[in-house]
Amino acid sequence: MNDSHYCPHTPEEIAEMLSDIGVASVEDLFSPIPSELRATTFNIPPGMSEFETFSRMQAIAGENRQGMINFIGGGFYDHIIPSVVDHLSGRSEFYTAYTPYQPECSQGTLQALFEYQTAICRLTGLDVSNASLYDGGTACAEAAMMALRVTGRNKIVIDGCVSPFSRQVLKTYLFNLDVEVVEITPLDGLLNRAELNSVLDDSVAAVLVQNPNFFGGIEDFTPLADQVHSAGALIIASVYPISLGILKSPGEIGIDIAVGDGQSLGNPLSFGGPSFGFIAAKKAFIRNMPGRIVGETVDRNGKRGYVLTLQAREQHIKRHKATSNICSNQGLCALRGLIFLSSVGKEGLADLAVLNRDKAEYAKEQLSSLPGVSVLQSTVTFNEFTLFLPKNADGVVASLLEHGIAAGVPLGQYYEGSENCLVVTVTEKRTKKEIDIFVKELEVALCN
């Protein structure tokens, strides 16, 4: 009877329960389903033991190339994860709970999310954060929709230097709405200011930029923020949280809404997910924020506690008038982000950012000294930069993959005319030795 040891009843218990219900068989409980609608096939293979299941999963993981040396980023980054992150987020009191609708028995999750919101506010230099979104791409889309609500306007301008994936997500979110999306074609891996000036009119709800951008370039968007505000629009920045260990915060720049992907904060690469998206904004926009927000309050005895707040924005109360359709978000991944940030701490995050940049600068110098190789950016970069190769980057990347090196992201499929461009990412995990091997292998690949 017990095909699944996760269904605990004995045949005797089942018989007793059926008798209490007053039906003869379990099948009788499915009588509300008209017989002509019943499934005629069900082709899932027979089950297996826990041991066999794990072996099968090991075999599947074994079909991927192991031990690849990553110089790829593109939104997901190979960073250290302190052991405490796995151990503490692995407390099943955290991971087997659900959305904290009942605050008295969910203070663990609620306080952690409040601490997470605090970390995001301090990192971004903004006033308010929600309890997380799905990922960096959907966070860009949610921020754009927030700006549409705030301004009542209907045009979104996106810098083409924003991740092509995030741009695509945003366009998908907006495709069936009465909203115009204008993309600015990058100029040498930077925002084309002249083109932006030509489209920034009083119908623009928001301008979306990314810093560092998809090419790796860092720009000072402080003057742009003023310009966008003068046009009555909001400025949204997608940011890389590790870089905020040293870079000017969105709040200092004058950004209205900052978003980003939290994967780099203690979440494994895991073939693209789960990670989390973060969103922080100026206080004035809090009622237009999407998703869950945790707030501080007191109990009947005046004791401090935490609750989900401003729920009147949300789908389970407002239904079709909600600020977003989000129900579950990425709570556990946000918890991992908080534990990561609390582990590296105030000084550690700054050091980590410097370490990333030092490694990347070393790699940039070595790689760009190869014959025919140059660096695209005229500006400074963080831990990513774009190389201009003497040949098509696709072939170079494919050949280095054979040697276990993921050399970078070739730009040809994302930007027309960029077939020779390669975005290289160097995190703190890459050793000098690995960088030197990469330089040698690239040299060989360029000669072939």
Add this chain to the structure above:
Amino acid sequence: MQLIYEQSTPGRRGVKLPASDVPAAPALPAFLLRTEKAGLAEVSELDLVRHFTNLSRRNFSVDTNFYPLGSCTMKYNAKVLENAAALFAPFHPMTALLPGGEDFCQGTLGMLYDMGQMLADITGMDEVTTQPLAGAHGEMTGIMLIAAYHAAKGNKAKKKYVVVPDSSHGTNPASAAIAGYEIITVPTAPYGDMDLELFKKAMTDEVAAVMMTCPNTLGLFNPHIKEISDIAHSHDALMYYDGANLNAIMGKVKPGDVGFDVIHVNLHKTFGTPHGGGGPGSGPVGVKNALIPFLPQPRIIMDEDGKLLLETTNPGTIGRTANFFGNFGVMVKAYAYIIMLGREGLIQVSEQAVLNANYIKEKLKPYYNLPYDMICMHECVFSASKQLEHGVHAIDIAKFLIDKGYHPPTVYFPMIVKEAIMIEPTETESKATMDAFIEVMIEAAQTAENNPQALLDAPLTMPISRLDETKAAREQKVCCIG
């Protein structure tokens, strides 16, 4: 408990970083740098471990308490699933998107492909995209696919409405609205399902889709579902299935067979992946053949030699709804769950989920008002209307349960039931656990009559008592200042 920031000491660190083995780069120009370091916590590793361990102890969870939260399917999460997901931690998603990169990711791409095939079989669909990151995200993706379908037929301007029953999850109308549609809500009839006559009146050629969950949020299977599908299709409206309640019907009925065109599946409900205190979930979307041309990219396809490839050049696609392939780590767990339980195991899951819900329903019926008294599927919905006569609301019963060590059922949903108490035991709970819960629910009903104040005062055993939610909303203190 103190906040982690209140335990900080300047200069203290929780982890040692690798030493640099490269020369220091020249500093960045000052105008690009932040003026002050971000005010993160400054604690030792042990302080950090104690803090989060103690925080975790302030949670109820499936692993510590019965958690019959209706509509959320809080079943036990098998531990082997966590181990399986850890195997895939090092794989970078960009690898698959590099030229020739698919060759190095055949394991992960193959698993996603297989996962799609199995979910398609379970739901009666033709193809599945694993990209959506949660149930509501799947709903939005599904409605966008429907919008693309109508647009391709030249009907974008004509199709303006999405029809939902008033018993639907709040995410349904919210997702449809975000995807650009106006909402028509159809009331529930006294027999517990969407009112068929009012539905017929609501249907016109301007309706793009009908969103339903079946069994619905009252836990009832709609016997008219085929007729509803036929009516929708006669207006070229597509049928959307909210898979939140799929745990009731695996192997018993396939949404695709009864006329649904698009479905999302909540892997964190039906397929045993943990809810994570509010996520990550995962919401793969299945579609019938007519909608395949619009699926998000990259789409995983298999060539004739069985090799997995990524299709990225489909002109009809709605684009992308997430940066990569969805919540892959969650899918690993759901995949392991499906292959471990297998055909018979999944059928047994649905059978015992339905058995358990009916058992609780029958046992509590004498004590609580059961507005729709019939065989239910995986969950049952009571009303605290009898208790209200004594001034006791559903929320007070919920708080009493917390004192007794039970996570409360879902209360005040579905909104169509006054003082709703929605109980979903799931298949993983033993009879003994349910019997003890039933006893406590009976005690709550008796206490409501004898000593209602005791319920209004609950909970008394938690670290905090009931919180002032108005103050939270008014003051909007959402981060720690200082």
